[in-house]
Amino acid sequence: MAAVMDYLFQRSLDDLVKGLRSQAAASGESRYVAKALEEIRKEIKATDPHIKAAAVHKLAYLNALHGVDMAWAAFQVVEVMSMPKFSHKKIGYLAASQSFTDSTDVLLLITNLLKKDLSSKNEFEAGMALECLSRIATPDLVRDLTQDVLTMLGSSKLYIRKKATLVLFKVFSKHPESIRVAFKRLVEKLDDRDSQVVAACVSVLHELARQDPQPYLLLAPELYRLLVESTNNWLLIKLVKLFALLMPLEPRLAKKIAEPLCEQMRRTSAKSLVLECIRTITVGLLDNTEVVELAAGKLQEILAASHGGDGEDDDPNLKYLGLQAVLDLLPVYPQLVTQSKSVIISCLNDVDPSVQMASLRLIVSMVSDSNLADTVQILMRYALSAEKIFCNELLSSILSTCSRSFYELVTDFSWYVGVLGELVRVPNFEQGKEVERQLVDIGLRVESVRKDLSRLARDFLIDSSTWENSHIHRVLAAAAWIAGEYVELAGDLFEIVEALLQPRMKKLPPSVQAVFLQAVLKILVHFASAAATAVDAEVVDKFEYEEIKSNGNVADEEQAQEPLGRMVTLIRENAGSLQSHVDTEVQERASNLFGLISFIEDEAGSGEMLAGIREAFAKDLGPVSQFSQQRVVVPDGLELLDDLSELKIVLGDDQLQDTELLPESSLLFTHKKEEDTAFVDESAGLLEQHRKKNEKYYLPKETRQEEGLLGAEAPQAQPAAADDNYKLAEELLVWNKPKRPKARSVVVKVTDEENDFVSVPMTSKGALKNSVLSTAIRDVLLNNKSGSHRDGSLPESSNAAQKHHHHHRRRHRREKHPAEGGDLTAVPQEGLDSEKQQDQGEQQQQDQEKQRSKRQHHRKRAKSPLKFAPRAAVVPDFLL
Structure with a gap:
């Protein structure tokens, strides 16, 4: 009766959600969550399955949305997973998938439970178990459950086969040894009667190929067949992605799939598939003019449709992918930018930050010395009204583009100095450090523009309204340096x-x-x-x-x-x-x-x-290379110590301790306590004498607190007027018209080239694991036997080896123990000749057996449908 009353008055998940929404303040919400946790801790200990399951359900919700720790309830989650009722079991599996990790102790308790549910007649229970395994898989769980997953691959139910195929990726990742047992079963699913299972199989192959695509070249014929025959858009997208990984490994493969890619772009209406085909073309088909022109035309249609104004095609994902594709096609098809420049520029005002950044990267990649001024004008125009983060991205792009390769794009430095002055006055300006560096750098390198720099520095110093922004302080430092360094031009x-x-x-x-x-x-x-x-x-x-x-x-x-x-x-x-x-x-x-x-x-x-x-x-002053110190010639007779431990040779072991044994706060020299005390007393006396003698040079003992960073009398800066008209005329960007108002100023560069230091990355644990996984897949596809050599040659036959060994033992025994009655010269010549002929016959027989075994080995490899060979013979019938 008590359990029934508890169940009736227990707050459900709906009640918990409604209560959380009613809490307006954050503090009230936290108190409500704490109170709900207290109730859950009591309810989760109940024996009634309804109460326990509801408590776990609420706890999983709080964990997902509020980050509440639920590791303490792992055992209760296992209890709910093992309940016979499907609705309760579903809650338990959800909580386990959400909260269990490799360090969860109760994982050892659920192996048999997963085995039981994987073999359940209810396909949805088996599906839940498979999904949970894919999320909480550990090497031990995978090792114990691989055979059950393989059994489910042959299920007559589509739902089970599809999930079992997908879970193989986690099985291979956690337990690479299972590849030798299960990978062939995965490849067989490429011929499954249902396209959803085939799509799941291709998805697993694609994820595996992202780690090392080399072994999957052997599957190219089957994948090509699917690319030509399939009509499932999702499957086609995965196939195209997989071919994008394989094409760099085999140039002939790119020529083979060029026509199927073009055919897919012509007949499909799925823009996502078209964009994926275009991306694959940029990987290995940029030298095919016809294919590139088709891709450029399709891409232009997609960009125009995504900005047509109707909400149906206004997809930010398509915009982003389209801009990325334009960036990839830019090196071989630059006219595409001219055709779509208005669309590209308008994306700077998009609501999606990813689209804005993609548009910015594309515009920056198109900059040349002829359109630099127009591009900077457009970026500045958008920066005046952009949000703070994107505004500084725009300003940073202007600074990095103009200063690229010692200002190679800047033809008029007076103009660029004015641009730096305008950048500082943008309301959200935060690029003070870079502007300071460039002002000083231009002053050092370009002598003809120092007068303009001095005028700009004077304006910064006199206009105190610019001092309000703390990011401008670095610019003020550069202005002061310019005013002092070029004082004859200061006015x-x-x-x-x-x-x-x-x-x-x-x-x-x-x-x-x-x-x-x-x-x-x-x-x-x-x-x-x-x-x-x-x-x-x-x-x-x-x-x-x-x-x-x-x-x-x-x-x-x-x-x-x-x-x-x-x-x-x-x-x-x-x-x-x-x-x-x-x-x-x-x-x-x-x-x-x-x-x-x-x-x-x-x-x-x-x-x-x-x-x-x-x-x-x-x-x-002039510019100095950052590696100049390394080029300083060491004077003769000067010995440099590479290691501090070598100081022991100079100072002796009694004066220097091993630096590795000393804590960070320890002194280099060690003294006894009495010596330390005497040294401190003597130093204090000398310090006091120096203070009395030079009293005026010491700070007064009274310290005063500094005032705030800015005084109240500071005038407020006037924000720049933002332009609301984002429909820029196309003539603002003249991509090909050269604009050189005057001869470019001389830019002083460091005479010596800066060295490039290349660090060799260490092999990570993940790379080693991927190598083991790829090796196992290659062995399975090649049908290698454990007794074969790594180069593919088979070992010698046991009979031939035994005969060869017996022959050598017989000759050794004959030489060591001559015939009775004298030495070897006493043996009849006829016997020696016959024995020699016998040895030659055995040797010829052994050679023939070796040649026969090699021919059999090569014939066997030639008949194998999946074979790994040099590039010229990977899949001859498919690529020739």
Whole structure:
């Protein structure tokens, strides 16, 4: 009675789902799940099969949708699997397929249960057992149940034969030794009377061939017959995929299936089959012009239909596969891009991210120096209104395409510098690191564009609205470096210094602040040297110096020092606090800057000294190969240690321990406790003396907390206007018209070639397993016997071997024990001649037996319908 009441008041799976949907907040949902788990733990221990099965069902649902662990209920799942009622058994098999792993202990308990259900008269129970085996198969389970699966291959029921055929893939994967018993049974299913079983067999062969397709060349005749005769689209798709794996191994096979592929594309209305045929054509038939033109025409029809506006053909899968096929056909049929470029461009605005990325890859692959500007314009236009992730994919594609092979596609670097400036102002910009690298790299390599870079750097530094985005900080560092490195092109130096030392600069990362201070240092050196020696007339005129003497001295020294004094004052007011910055690098750069200011004030009349300092920054920097360090010649007499253990030779065993025995936190040198204490006391005393002597160079003990990254006074950046019109005119992309507004600038490259280091991959465990599996399949298809040699030759017959061995033993005995009455010379000559003739006759008989056995072996191999031979004789009747 109690069990009946529990069953009546037990919450079903429908009640659980409705309760979860009623929980609006995430916290309420988690509490509801926890409460449901408590109920399940109680219900799953019940003896009533209905209550136990319902509890397992709810637990499986929570495991699938909410990730609830159900390993603790493995035994109860086995109990439900063994229930006689089909509805309960189905729940148990579902839970087992979902939760059992190779480490589940109760797997040992279900072997007999699976055997029983595999032989059940109810085909659906047998089907459940097969499906469960395919999901939880282990080597032990497969070894014990392989014979039962093979028995089911001969079942009269289609449902059973199809599932038994499919489960063979998991059987072979988990237990390769079963191939020698079961693979022939699988190949026999290619002749099954039902197309669904044949399709299942081809699917298994395709999955196996993906690991190593070589052995399956022997099945090419049978597969070709199915390709020509079958009308099942699913079977045809699998066959075409399988031939795509086999064609690279046998060139004649590609010529053989060219006509069937074309025939399938002409007569079928299934776009998925057409796309698969096109993909197979791109694998091995790109040299066949007629086939490629047919594939291109079909592909153009599919792309046009997928963008026709009707919801029936608007399939994102077909769009993606179509774009991928266009990318594969592009090398041999580039006019296809011109015919479908409007469709390809419109896919950049597709709702499916995969279609967007496929379209982007295709557009990037079509870029040349003649259409680079138009392509960048289109990508920038879509980036303004794209989502954050795809927007940065667009920007990254622009940067990588334009910088490819040392900017080989860029003919106008002034234009490209402007493009970099526009990229930074895109609202979702996150490519600061790459833009920084390219700005510096272009400055080093292209001398003619440095003036444009200086103007762009000035705009970045003055426009503080661009400083809001943290990803632009790296770009600001590049702008500061350009302003300091090419200071003679910077323009108004007061304006640049004010921009570099504005209050917002202190909110930047320390690494960027250090670059800013170094730029100020270079500008100050340039300005002070020009003011003292008047060697730079442009700078002097810019700050309205009154008169320049004929010998290079300024007429009125006080007036000449006035602009310099104003710059020094500007630096003192804005950068003085940075001398006590928490970051050591910023401290050092600020100290160097103020040290130079002190020198200028003390040696104001020494123009030669300032000119010498300016000369230190005068040499142009150039690009350096990343492998330059490896090309440095080792000086004579310098011995380099390849291993730290060799330091023992220099330091001795008592001073150096084996580094492998030391933890990461251990010191290289070991000392006794007394020596450590003395060393620490002495170091502390020296440190205190140094602090007293150089107190002004130490940080104050009071530490202040840094403010936020950006101040409240920061102006908000204005988002760029997005263009809603995505119907771009086709004339935006002129794929073949050359556009060279002016001669390409000289790009400096590293003189030495960079080495390519190729690492040899190690053989993985999975590769070894696949090798064993392929070897077993090859042996089965070749009908190799265990006694045959690996080269295919048979061993010598036992009779011939025994006669040969007996002959040698007889001759050895005759030589070792001569005839009685004297030595060998006493034997009659007639006896020797007769014995010699007998030996020659036996030798000829042995040779004849060897030749006969070889001829029999070759005839046997020639009669075999499945034989593995060199390429010229794989399937002669099929390919000739």
